[in-house]
Amino acid sequence: MDAPPVDWSVIFGALPNFWRGLQITLMLLAISMSSGLLLSIPLGVLRVSPRRWVSGSVWFYTYVIRGTPLLVQLFMIYFGLAQFEAVRESVAWPLLKSAWFCAWLAFTLNTTAYTTEIVAGALRATPPGELEAARSLGMGTAAIYRRILLPGALRRALPQYGNEVVMMMHATALASTVSIVELTRVARDVYSDHLLPAEAFGTVAVFYFVLTFTLVGIFKLLEQRYLAHLRPKQPERKAG
């Protein structure tokens, strides 16, 4: 079976739209990841708290978010909140009815849950000696977190966090279901205009693929920089 020829004119015609979609995708990713990271670090610290009710409540939050589909969370916020008159009449309504705000909120809540667990896991993996040494030097809890625990834990969290960023980048595709014209929406529109699935989804696949590998590359570089001390010593090789 010979494949139908690729209609390049459709692809080239839609490239400006794809380009704008790419910017929207990146914007969604950037705002969600930055707010998510900002929230996850304190929540990660609370998650490893020895006080059961503190760590328990953070656990409950991550458990609920991680146990339900992001699409359901997004729909709950975007379509769901309008059900309540109190919400429709509140001052926050102009925000809450905008797709952008809802997508940002859903993505932030989602990535915060996953990142909190990553941070907590990395904190738990702290070698006990580091903590003992810091305490024996008379450092206070805040100083220990700021100088010892968090710098080490955030480094250890880097590989997993890289995965999380790629996952979230893929998750921004869901914003296409709430009328945000990011990459996937552009592809779906191109498809419904021309009924050419290979052109529409093939092109967007290239965009996502390049994005994925750029992110993976960035995190490789970061790991080289920040996890250099964990690399096994390379035997010195002589050229020739």
Added chain:
Amino acid sequence: MLYGYLPAVLEGLVTTLKVSALSLAIACVFGLVGAAARLSESRIARLLAGVYTTLIRGLPELVLMLMIFYGGQMGVNALSDRLGGGYVDIDPFVAGTATLGFIFGAYLTETFRGAILAIPKGQIEAGHAFGLTRLQVARRIVAPQMVRHAIPGFANNWLVMVKATALVSVIGLDDMMHRAGLASASTRQPFTFYAAIACIYLAVTTVSLLALHVLEKRFSLGVRRVDF
């Protein structure tokens, strides 16, 4: 309860679970073949499996789903045209299940590959030294231990997949997500319905976690653990 829509939502749950279970079975097949290919001695097999896992894991599930669903629709109809058949409408259930299976097969390929690599090589060599055939080594030495190593990754993939079934509603599958959408539209109570199915999803993931915990214990019998 739920304005009389509870039975309809639960019917949707059955579809969701069916899609999940069938996709998992398909993903396991793809995963096992993929892992075998990635660890095989043939360069072509390694290359193909590498392309498969890299390509799939580099793209959003939703895009893959749309691509396979619409692209597949077109491909099947082109083929049917040639063979003189009529218009074929792809069933979203079949398309969704196949697509999810294909996608998560790539993730399971990596899980299974890691699990096989976690088995000490000496055991496999010992098996060969005793004159076991490759198949016997695979069945008696690799498989039972691989299950144990694969369980955490497998559990993770299962949970991600159950949640990913919600996406299949986008291509028209009549699953729980879709039912909730319909019920919200007619009752104008979207929050209630999406919150309700969120609880059901949470129940499914919780039960899965508990079951996998039991499974993990069962397959780790006799494994010594470090006591801290």
